[in-house]
Amino acid sequence: MQKTAGLIKKRVLELLADGTVTKVLGWKEGDFIYDVTPASFLSAQEADGLVYSSFCGANLSKYLISECKALTEGKILALLKPCDTYSFNQLLTEHRIDRDKVYVIGVGCKGMLDIEKIKAMGIKGITKVIDNGKELDIKTIYGSKTCKREDALLEKCLCCKSKNFKAFDEIIDPEPETKEEKADRFAKVSELEAMTAEERYAFWQEQLSKCIRCNACRNVCPACSCMKCVFDNPVSGVSSKANTDSFEEKMFHIIRAFHVAGRCTDCGECSRVCPQNIPLHLLNRKFIKDINELYGEYQAGEEVGSRAPLADFTFDDAEPSVVNERGNS
Amino acid sequence: MKKIEKAKLNDLLARLAEASTLYLPVRKGGKVNFAKWTKDEEYCADELKTVKSAKDVFFPQSENIVSFKRESSKITILPKELPTDRTVIFGVRACDAKSFDILDSVFMSEPADSFYTARRNSAVIITTACSTPEETCFCGVFGIDPANPGADIQTWFVGEELFWEALSEKGKALTEELSDMLSDADEKEVEDEKSRISEITKQLPLNGLSLENFGGDKTNELFDAAQWEKLSQSCIGCGTCTFVCPTCQCYDIRDYDTGNDIRRYRCWDSCMYSDFTMCAHGTNRPTQLQRFRQRFMHKLVYFPANNNGEFSCVGCGRCVSSCPISMNIAKVIKSFGGDNK
Numbered sequence: 001m002q003k004t005a006g007l008i009k010k011r012v013l014e015l016l017a018d019g020t021v022t023k024v025l026g027w028k029e030g031d032f033i034y035d036v037t038p039a040s041f042l043s044a045q046e047a048d049g050l051v052y053s054s055f056c057g058a059n060l061s062k063y064l065i066s067e068c069k070a071l072t073e074g075k076i077l078a079l080l081k082p083c084d085t086y087s088f089n090q091l092l093t094e095h096r097i098d099r100d101k102v103y104v105i106g107v108g109c110k111g112m113l114d115i116e117k118i119k120a121m122g123i124k125g126i127t128k129v130i131d132n133g134k135e136l137d138i139k140t141i142y143g144s145k146t147c148k149r150e151d152a153l154l155e156k157c158l159c160c161k162s163k164n165f166k167a168f169d170e171i172i173d174p175e176p177e178t179k180e181e182k183a184d185r186f187a188k189v190s191e192l193e194a195m196t197a198e199e200r201y202a203f204w205q206e207q208l209s210k211c212i213r214c215n216a217c218r219n220v221c222p223a224c225s226c227m228k229c230v231f232d233n234p235v236s237g238v239s240s241k242a243n244t245d246s247f248e249e250k251m252f253h254i255i256r257a258f259h260v261a262g263r264c265t266d267c268g269e270c271s272r273v274c275p276q277n278i279p280l281h282l283l284n285r286k287f288i289k290d291i292n293e294l295y296g297e298y299q300a301g302e303e304v305g306s307r308a309p310l311a312d313f314t315f316d317d318a319e320p321s322v323v324n325e326r327g328n329s
Numbered sequence: 330m331k332k333i334e335k336a337k338l339n340d341l342l343a344r345l346a347e348a349s350t351l352y353l354p355v356r357k358g359g360k361v362n363f364a365k366w367t368k369d370e371e372y373c374a375d376e377l378k379t380v381k382s383a384k385d386v387f388f389p390q391s392e393n394i395v396s397f398k399r400e401s402s403k404i405t406i407l408p409k410e411l412p413t414d415r416t417v418i419f420g421v422r423a424c425d426a427k428s429f430d431i432l433d434s435v436f437m438s439e440p441a442d443s444f445y446t447a448r449r450n451s452a453v454i455i456t457t458a459c460s461t462p463e464e465t466c467f468c469g470v471f472g473i474d475p476a477n478p479g480a481d482i483q484t485w486f487v488g489e490e491l492f493w494e495a496l497s498e499k500g501k502a503l504t505e506e507l508s509d510m511l512s513d514a515d516e517k518e519v520e521d522e523k524s525r526i527s528e529i530t531k532q533l534p535l536n537g538l539s540l541e542n543f544g545g546d547k548t549n550e551l552f553d554a555a556q557w558e559k560l561s562q563s564c565i566g567c568g569t570c571t572f573v574c575p576t577c578q579c580y581d582i583r584d585y586d587t588g589n590d591i592r593r594y595r596c597w598d599s600c601m602y603s604d605f606t607m608c609a610h611g612t613n614r615p616t617q618l619q620r621f622r623q624r625f626m627h628k629l630v631y632f633p634a635n636n637n638g639e640f641s642c643v644g645c646g647r648c649v650s651s652c653p654i655s656m657n658i659a660k661v662i663k664s665f666g667g668d669n670k
Contacts, residue, residue: 030655031534032464032534035649035657036564036655037563037654037656038654039559039562040562058653058654061565103634122476124377124461124463125461125462125463125464125529126463127464127466127534140464140531140536141464141529141533142461196422206358207358209357210358210362210380210570212380212381212572212573213568213572214571214572214573215389215567215602216565216567216568218567219567219653220565220567220653232604234607240583240596240601241568241581241596241597242390242391242583272653273567273653275380275569275651276358276380276502277358277359277360280360318653
């Protein structure tokens with residue numbers, strides 16, 4: 001990873017120097033290795049603070065909406081992982097960003113780390129994490145610990161969509177497509193589908209009642225790019241900051257999942273940022289699974305300009321009555 | 330000093346729950362938060378920090394405060410009754426205990442908030458010392474000692490026992506009620522535990538932050554500082570930091586039309602939200618930079634200006650670990666030259 005970081009820095013400085021880009025979107029160092037912050041850099045001097053590590057799991061695509069609007073000259077360099085490029089394409093499809101204003105460096109990815117998972121192993125007081133490829137050496141105020149890298153991967157990395165970039169201007173340190181068996185991303189969805197309605201209700205009730213309405217899931221979501229969200233608009237009649245009852249939470253999250261259905265690339269940011277660890281990605285994956293089954297396989301962001309099944313019409317489309325035939329349990 | 334075997338702690342909790350509403354950290358859906366305890370719940374004694382702080386008990390995230398009902402031409406106003414039942418909060422950490430003092434100065438100064446005051450007056454707070462402080466903790470910066478967490482009763486888990494020390498009159502009265510379950514204890518073990526905790530807190534990476542560049546008289550100096558732009562540039566404007574924060578106290582009041590009556594509720598608000606303090610003029614704080622600055626200026630400048638120099642942060646570090654983009658008050662303090670390491 002240090003090698004990758006070095007290659008990135010070298011290219012960033014070259015591209016800033018030759019005028020290809022005027023701004024760089026990357027990460028800034030934190031206090032404990034794992035708390036890197038997305039940041040933009042305007043000069044070689046500023047770019048000295050650019051870092052890249054196994055904790056750069058955040059999807060930076062959404063920042064490009066405001067960056068493209070604000071950019072008056074030149075291009076902005078964006079460091080995107082393969083999975084981020086799906087969101088990038090989806091934003092292009094929705095005309096939310098301007099391709100001509102962005103210079104994409106695709107950065108090869110071995111899977112990103114989730115500090116929450118490391119902490120959940122009971123490792124406390126973490127001050128440093130050294131990624132050795134197979135194992136992580138973790139320095140803590142209570143001594144050194146180790147854990148397997150694969151046990152600390154972000155949820156989204158367990159069923160990595162692809163190691164290939166769906167959009168890029170150049171690529172740094174690409175990873176070969178893994179031959180290893182990936183986890184089935186619909187496994188948990190199928191498990192929920194197999195439950196009785198009461199069991200499923202209990203599952204979501206327990207999860208969604210934890211919601212604190214912080215809106216982190218919405219604000220981080222690249223598909224949630226409305227200028228003014230209906231839930232922030234006092235005249236909409238549904239605007240609410242309160243978690244008045246568990247119904248509110250269900251309504252908020254289900255409406256959001258409906259709204260991004262067919263546009264969600266399954267980037268997993270919603271679940272990554274949830275302070276209460278609500279598995280929100282499962283709502284999105286349910287929609288993706290249904291779309292795949294009813295309209296044929298579709299991956300949002302796979303290519304620019306593709307027509308999402310829910311925004312398209314073909315004579316082979318499923319009839320609305322399919323709702324009655326499916327899962328009444 | 331009193332003590333009880335850890336194995337008998339559940340009996341003690343059951344006794345507390347008989348005579349009071351008992352709140353303590355319990356796990357639900359995989360995450361630990363303060364919630365009403367029942368016999369089926371397990372007290373998560375090892376969890377250092379609940380996701381949300383304990384402030385919900387006195388200042389719920391949302392609550393109805395009054396309702397209005399109309400029948401023909403008559404409008405009835407139905408005020409909500411004030412809670413009077415005794416509440417016990419168990420397992421509060423030093424940082425959260427200190428946050429109650431900060432909230433008190435907001436809600437209990439005149440004109441006092443009747444809901445908050447009623448709940449606060451009927452509560453007994455039992456704190457627990459932090460046996461394993463984490464890297465995100467920096468309560469020491471605000472003069473808080475996790476080895477002496479304070480409040481009505483303070484406790485320490487040492488070995489297979491829980492040591493118990495009543496501090497306030499309320500705490501002594503409750504300890505008396507439980508006297509048949511508690512036995513007298515020697516202070517030696519607790520003193521050893523306190524020194525052990527103090528040794529750990531010295532190593533905490535953020536405990537060396539300095540607040541010398543902040544305070545009630547710094548408004549003009551800090552308001553237009555260049556740092557805010559870089560600090561706030563990646564903020565996604567969510568309310569995570571404010572909602573996990575033990576000292577954030579802002580709320581909104583709205584009416585909800587159920588079709589049958591009108592319910593006036595108040596709910597936590599976040600200065601990070603675009604409609605925070607929105608008034609008719611519609612120009613409250615139009616940029617995220619302004620909203621972001623408001624949060625930290627409030628905690629580190631405006632609050633001390635109005636509260637004898639007291640900062641409205643307790644260094645619990647919840648925002649440090651839960652911010653989606655890892656921006657937080659520690660980084661803000663450092664960027665203004667507060668890194669004393």
